[in-house]
Each structure stands twice: as C-alpha cells, then as structure tokens.
Amino acid sequence: MRVNFTVNGRPQEADDVWEGESLLYVLRERLGLPGSKNACEQGECGSCTVRLDGVPVCSCLVAAGQAQGREVVTVEGLADFAKQRACGTGSCGGTSLDEAKRWEADGTDSQTGEGTELAPIQQAFIDAGAVQCGFCTPGLLVAADEMLERNPNPTDADIREALSGNLCRCTGYEKIMDAVRLAAARQSEGV
Amino acid sequence: MDFLRPASWEEALAAKAEHPTAVPIAGGTDVMVEINFDHRRPEYLMDLNRIGDLTEWEVGEDTVRLGASVPYTRIMENLDTELPGLALASHTVASPQIRNRGGVGGNLGTASPAGDAHPALLAAGAEVEVESVRGARRIPIDEFYTGVKRNALAPDELIRAVHVKKADGPQQFSKVGTRNAMVIAVCAFGLALHPETRTVRTGIGSAAPTPVRAKAAEEFLNAALEEGGFWDNGKIITPSVAKQFADLCSAACNPIDDVRGTASYRRHAVGVMARRTLTWTWESYRGTRRAAKGAA
Numbered sequence A: 001m002r003v004n005f006t007v008n009g010r011p012q013e014a015d016d017v018w019e020g021e022s023l024l025y026v027l028r029e030r031l032g033l034p035g036s037k038n039a040c041e042q043g044e045c046g047s048c049t050v051r052l053d054g055v056p057v058c059s060c061l062v063a064a065g066q067a068q069g070r071e072v073v074t075v076e077g078l079a080d081f082a083k084q085r086a087c088g089t090g091s092c093g094g095t096s097l098d099e100a101k102r103w104e105a106d107g108t109d110s111q112t113g114e115g116t117e118l119a120p121i122q123q124a125f126i127d128a129g130a131v132q133c134g135f136c137t138p139g140l141l142v143a144a145d146e147m148l149e150r151n152p153n154p155t156d157a158d159i160r161e162a163l164s165g166n167l168c169r170c171t172g173y174e175k176i177m178d179a180v181r182l183a184a185a186r187q188s189e190g191v
Numbered sequence B: 001m002d003f004l005r006p007a008s009w010e011e012a013l014a015a016k017a018e019h020p021t022a023v024p025i026a027g028g029t030d031v032m033v034e035i036n037f038d039h040r041r042p043e044y045l046m047d048l049n050r051i052g053d054l055t056e057w058e059v060g061e062d063t064v065r066l067g068a069s070v071p072y073t074r075i076m077e078n079l080d081t082e083l084p085g086l087a088l089a090s091h092t093v094a095s096p097q098i099r100n101r102g103g104v105g106g107n108l109g110t111a112s113p114a115g116d117a118h119p120a121l122l123a124a125g126a127e128v129e130v131e132s133v134r135g136a137r138r139i140p141i142d143e144f145y146t147g148v149k150r151n152a153l154a155p156d157e158l159i160r161a162v163h164v165k166k167a168d169g170p171q172q173f174s175k176v177g178t179r180n181a182m183v184i185a186v187c188a189f190g191l192a193l194h195p196e197t198r199t200v201r202t203g204i205g206s207a208a209p210t211p212v213r214a215k216a217a218e219e220f221l222n223a224a225l226e227e228g229g230f231w232d233n234g235k236i237i238t239p240s241v242a243k244q245f246a247d248l249c250s251a252a253c254n255p256i257d258d259v260r261g262t263a264s265y266r267r268h269a270v271g272v273m274a275r276r277t278l279t280w281t282w283e284s285y286r287g288t289r290r291a292a293k294g295a296a
C-alpha cells in the first residue's frame, strides 16, 4: 500500500508498504532516515521515539498505515523543529528529505558558541557528555525535547519520569540527567 | 494482509461484520509487538485511529463514559478526580510513549490477567459498551473476562466505550514489579470504598487466569464495617479485621509460578497490598469525614 504523511514538516510518500509494517521501518528503510533506532521492536527501549502529531510514541509500535495523513518529527528534523518553535511563526520551512538524510550531528564546541546546526537539547547532550555509543540518543533527544516544550522547569523527578521509557546501556543516566538540566537552564536563560 | 481504515464507527462495525477475523488496532502497543515478532499474521488489520469519538470521554452524573481509545495519559491528566483508581493504574503502565498510545479498550481487547486497568475497573464498578451491526449491549465488567486472554466479545463486536462508576470515596491501586516504569505486574490490587452504598470492592490482577474480585473478602469486610458502625463512627479498622480481609484476598487468588514470580509469592503479595490499600483508603475516608465535620 501507499502511505502519505508529513515527515519533519514536508509531505512524503512511501510506496509498496507492507500492511503490517511499522512506522519505524518505513522511516528507516523506505525514506532513508535511520536516525530513529531499532533496538527491540517491542516498545521497551524508546530508541525509536518520534513525535506523531506532536506526541512522543514508539514508532516501532505504530502501524505505517496509521501514520497516513499525520505529522511525524524524527531526530533528523529536531534542529529545524526547535528552530521553528523558537521563531514561533511556523514559517521557517521544515526539513527536506535530502537535508534530513545529510543531517549529521556535527555539533560545535560549546565554548565557541556556534551551535546553529543543532537543537539546544542536542548541543546540551554533547556538552554534558551524555552520548557514548549513541544508540539510545535519538530517542532520548526527541523525548527530552518534548518534555522541555511542555515543562520548561522540570524537577529531577519530572525528567526521570519523562525519560523512563528510554533505555541507555552505556551512560548510567547521570550525564543524561545533566544534559537535560543544562538544556532547561539554558532555555530559561534564553541562550 | 489488508489494511482497513474505517472513517467512522458505523464503517468499522460494517467492516468487522464483513471480516470477523479482522484485528482492530488502536494504540498498537499489543498488536504491533505480535506482528513485529511474527506471532500474529492477521488477514486484516483494522485501524481505529480515524474514529474520533473513540478518544473522547464524557463525565455524567454517576458514571464516566470513557471512549475505548482514550490514551492512558489523558486518563491520568483529566480523570484523576472522577476515576482515581483507574488514573493511578494508568500511571503505572509502561512508559510515557506507551501511555500516549495505549488505552483501556486495548487492555480489555487483550484481556491479559496482568492488564493494569482491570483491577481498577473491577473495584470501581464498570460496564463495557460493545456493538456490532446486530446491535449494542453492555457487558458488566465481572462478566467480561472469560479466560486467559479471553473476553466476552463476539467475533463481529467492537468495544466502543467503558462506563465506569464515578468515585464516591477513596480508591487505591497497587502493583508489584521490579522497577517503577516499564513493568508488567507480578501482581496488582485495586480497592475502592463506596461510602454511598457502604460497600468495598476489589480487583486482583495477575494472580488468577483472569482478573478477579475477592468477593468473599468484600463480603466479610462489608459485614464487619457495618457491624462495628465504622462508616458512621469513622474508627480505625481493627488489625484483626484488616488481617482477615487480607487473608481472604490472598485466598481469592489462583496464581501460577512463572518468570515474574511464584504462586506463593503472588498470594502473599496480594494480601500485603490488600491490607495496605485498605489502610490508605480508610485513612483518607476518615480524613474527609473529619474535614466535613470541621467545616460543618
């Protein structure tokens, strides 16, 4: 079947989609967006987290056909998504598939202050050393970014709860907590 | 496989009548796991996400009509006053991502003995509104669970909503697991005080082939509370009454040994949860009585 939906602000079309296929598979294998990771395919790890009509979900548990006509944001579109949210007008464009495919986390040294390619949450993860193997990172970024949008001044308990569906086998979570606290602090200082 | 996309409830009923083997998919948090792992290859998958009414709820005089696909997140955020037990249970389901998709309709569809909504629904009192092209009916929650992962739905029926009694007193939900998030219950317990009818209702999860009420325990406690005038005098429940209630709740279990826990542990834990939830809810009942008296 064919699925038409919006990915990172641009309309996309996926063809020859098997009816039992997940949204995660369509993103990775049909649209060439491997940012969302496939680690468990059973909702346990959160590394496939994307936003579906704004809501964080495990894309491995959404049937591709259920995404028809809906809006998806993946980690590849997070920087633009955050920029658009910051500029508030909604006229900032979105991320084309080509741009999204080429997107890389080439974050800059926080010391130099040039972080324009990254969403604030991404920069904070780099600055706090919250990324080791990186497999869990895309899902955590999407989940953490959504929490900060909803709750700009989270307590530690809020952060833990918001990220309780995302597993990390490397960091022990402390640096991830640091990163989210850092992003929250920067957000409230407006930097 | 075919993907059916009914745009309305009527279309969904017609599709289910035409293809009784069609598997409805709401949040997909049970269905997609089975498909991803090749445990299930339905001929037809029927998406319910386009039917807007299924994600709505109405708070009525005595009950809340909860659409089958209202996600757990919405229940936690919006219905914790009317349905405190179900809101607590919802909060213990999996993770934010799962709670954003999964709902009570899917929990009832799967009818796993470990489903967290069940003890809360049993304790509060509820009816499941189901419908097919043949007509609609309401199934009392006590008659809904018919076996391990079996329910009272006919092949052409769909769940439209659950009518849950609004809380008229304190409710609690308790669950045993290895951590706070992403845990399937080793066992779970729901308890609701109903001061208006002077009754107590319970629900036990994951400790029998189906979710069950501890009816003998309820009857014992109802009689003991009545006899001692507890509803009126608001006294602390005597430890011997609490213990007897807990023992009868344990006795209502018919658990198995499995990877999550042994049968004897489950029986024990259900007793502990029964005693604790009774204490918590009764303390809260006494508190509201005192507050009401103070205000008067």
Ligand SMILES: Cc1cc2nc3c(=O)[nH]c(=O)nc-3n(C[C@H](O)[C@H](O)[C@H](O)COP(=O)(O)OP(=O)(O)OC[C@H]3O[C@@H](n4cnc5c(N)ncnc54)[C@H](O)[C@@H]3O)c2cc1C
Pocket: A042, A043, A044, B023, B024, B025, B026, B027, B028, B029, B030, B031, B032, B033, B048, B068, B069, B092, B093, B094, B095, B098, B101, B102, B103, B104, B105, B106, B107, B108, B109, B110, B114, B115, B116, B117, B157, B158, B159, B160, B182, B183, B184, B185
């Ligand atoms: C990682 C993970 C953790 C989980 N943890 C928990 C937990 O802690 N506690 C818990 O209770 N559950 C848990 N679950 C199971 C699941 O999330 C719940 O059972 C949830 O309520 C299912 O809802 P859904 O809308 O996603 O159902 P779906 O997967 O869409 O459907 C489930 C079943 O119900 C049927 N169905 C759905 N809607 C209807 C309808 N309107 N009419 C008739 N049939 C219908 C479907 O055909 C299917 O058989 C977990 C699942 C995952 C993946």
Ligand code: FES
Pocket: A037, A038, A039, A040, A041, A042, A043, A044, A045, A046, A047, A048, A049, A058, A059, A060, A061
């Ligand atoms: S791959 Fe989806 S939750 Fe693990």
Ligand code: FES
Pocket: A130, A131, A132, A133, A134, A135, A136, A137, A167, A168, A169, A170, A171
């Ligand atoms: S950094 Fe390796 S899993 Fe999180």
